[in-house]
Amino acid sequence: MQSYWFGDVDENGCTPAPPEMSFLVARLESLRTVQERFIPFTWDPAGISGLCWTRAEYIARLRNLCFFLAELGIAQNYEARDAELLQMIRTLDELDDMVNNLTERTVEWYRVKNPDFSRKYLHLSRNRLMKLMKKDEGPAFRQIIEELERIWAVREAVTAEISSRAETVMPNCSALLGGLVASRLVSSAGGLGVLARLPGSSIQVLGSRTALYSHIRGGTPPPKHGIIFQHRRVHNATKATRGRVARVLAAKLAIAARIDYYRQERDAAFIAEAQSAIDSAGDLR
Amino acid sequence: MIWIGKTLVSHGEGGVYGEKLLGEYRIWDPHRSKFAALYYLGSAPELAHDMRVLYLGAANGTTVSHVADYVECVYAIEMAPRPMQDLLAVARRRDNIIPIMADARRVESFAFLLETVDLIYQDIAQPDQVAIAIRNSVFLRSGGVMIIVLKTRSISVAEDPRVILRRAEGELADAGFCISRSVWLDPYHQDHAVLICSRGPE
Numbered sequence: 001m002q003s004y005w006f007g008d009v010d011e012n013g014c015t016p017a018p019p020e021m022s023f024l025v026a027r028l029e030s031l032r033t034v035q036e037r038f039i040p041f042t043w044d045p046a047g048i049s050g051l052c053w054t055r056a057e058y059i060a061r062l063r064n065l066c067f068f069l070a071e072l073g074i075a076q077n078y079e080a081r082d083a084e085l086l087q088m089i090r091t092l093d094e095l096d097d098m099v100n101n102l103t104e105r106t107v108e109w110y111r112v113k114n115p116d117f118s119r120k121y122l123h124l125s126r127n128r129l130m131k132l133m134k135k136d137e138g139p140a141f142r143q144i145i146e147e148l149e150r151i152w153a154v155r156e157a158v159t160a161e162i163s164s165r166a167e168t169v170m171p172n173c174s175a176l177l178g179g180l181v182a183s184r185l186v187s188s189a190g191g192l193g194v195l196a197r198l199p200g201s202s203i204q205v206l207g208s209r210t211a212l213y214s215h216i217r218g219g220t221p222p223p224k225h226g227i228i229f230q231h232r233r234v235h236n237a238t239k240a241t242r243g244r245v246a247r248v249l250a251a252k253l254a255i256a257a258r259i260d261y262y263r264q265e266r267d268a269a270f271i272a273e274a275q276s277a278i279d280s281a282g283d284l285r
Numbered sequence: 286m287i288w289i290g291k292t293l294v295s296h297g298e299g300g301v302y303g304e305k306l307l308g309e310y311r312i313w314d315p316h317r318s319k320f321a322a323l324y325y326l327g328s329a330p331e332l333a334h335d336m337r338v339l340y341l342g343a344a345n346g347t348t349v350s351h352v353a354d355y356v357e358c359v360y361a362i363e364m365a366p367r368p369m370q371d372l373l374a375v376a377r378r379r380d381n382i383i384p385i386m387a388d389a390r391r392v393e394s395f396a397f398l399l400e401t402v403d404l405i406y407q408d409i410a411q412p413d414q415v416a417i418a419i420r421n422s423v424f425l426r427s428g429g430v431m432i433i434v435l436k437t438r439s440i441s442v443a444e445d446p447r448v449i450l451r452r453a454e455g456e457l458a459d460a461g462f463c464i465s466r467s468v469w470l471d472p473y474h475q476d477h478a479v480l481i482c483s484r485g486p487e
């Protein structure tokens with residue numbers, strides 16, 4: 001006997017499945033696992049015995065079912081806990097690009113208006129730079145500066161929301177890496193589920209695409225770290241220990257991602273153990 | 286295939302992805318679609334109005350829409366939710382596209398929805414894409430044709446594309462396929478080879 005979406009077919013003909021959508025979907029769920037020695041269905045010009053469907057009717061019914069299944073699949077996929085986090089972190093990256101580009105351009109503009117202005121030796125922070133440029137008289141220029149400040153406020157709000165959401169979606173990764181960087185890692189991997197299946201060595205170099213490929217292709221030295229460099233324990237480590245810290249951190253993150261994805265709870269004992277392992281990796285031996 | 290002068294077109298409702306129209310015909314751009322490039326290079330089998338096609342890696346449904354203009358029905362397999370949303374929108378307006386959201390690797394998860402087909406077209410970016418194609422060849426009727434767009438850069442960035450092509454040919458031959466042509470899609474697409482094969486005598 002062979003089972004297809006519309007029913008079971010054996011030498012006596014076809015036993016149709018009940019046509020209601022809910023029955024069909026439940027039936028397909030059970031079909032997914034059986035089916036050994038599968039013979040694909042072949043349309044007979046005379047139709048399917050036991051069902052009096054024309055070809056057009058067959059296609060129409062099948063399409064109906066497939067649309068239902070696909071819409072269900074899409075909805076389920078977007079319901080995943082990390083789907084929105086991914087969009088948030090990518091939006092934040094866009095915002096950062098926007099702010100940086102616009103700031104650079106307005107500073108250039110400001111320099112033309114004020115020939116004696118230079119950023120050298122001023123140690124101008126973002127805020128002080130903005131305050132300085134705000135004193136300018138051009139109305140359009142002032143408007144841009146105000147707009148930049150508003151975008152910056154939005155950026156801060158998005159950052160705060162990402163951090164707090166990361167705390168709930170992946171408490172263990174966030175504890176090791178901070179919510180923001182952990183989210184970046186998930187975004188680069190393509191989802192928490194993907195990250196949970198990656199080995200530590202891959203997590204270590206996530207986000208260092210250029211360096212990694214030039215290593216594979218051209219034999220340049222391999223990258224020591226990708227996104228995890230943004231974490232203070234990696235970039236604050238001395239040059240001699242940085243690679244080791246990155247490696248230990250990545251290995252612990254691989255475990256943390258698996259706890260986050262499969263067990264979905266904060267494991268305080270694991271976090272404490274991992275933190276001390278990462279800290280001791282930074283000690284010069 | 287329908288050619289107007291030297292331009293490949295298909296006959297169907299326009300406006301799927303902003304494609305240009307020639308009268309009531311839709312221009313099928315070889316620079317966008319690898320399938321179209323294959324016709325420009327003169328090496329793809331003709332599509333006929335009674336054909337049933339299995340399309341693996343349907344993506345946003347742009348090429349699928351052109352194929353659907355020519356054939357009886359297209360089973361379009363796509364795994365990712367984002368392109369699937371676009372594919373559904375295309376399929377809603379073309380009643381011979383059957384959109385299936387499934388991983389082409391896991392044939393058992395969608396096999397019961399399919400039927401035997403005359404043509405399998407595969408355009409997926411996976412390192413094991415040849416193995417995936419072989420697994421899906423159960424749906425190919427005897428004498429049917431399988432077209433594989435080999436994305437050499439997705440299989441390995443480090444290896445020479447020609448080596449990858451030769452290995453793919455070997456894998457297909459081992460699985461009992463007879464390769465009738467293999468072509469590079471230059472100048473339309475870089476590092477993409479196309480293998481056209483059919484099941485050899487058992």
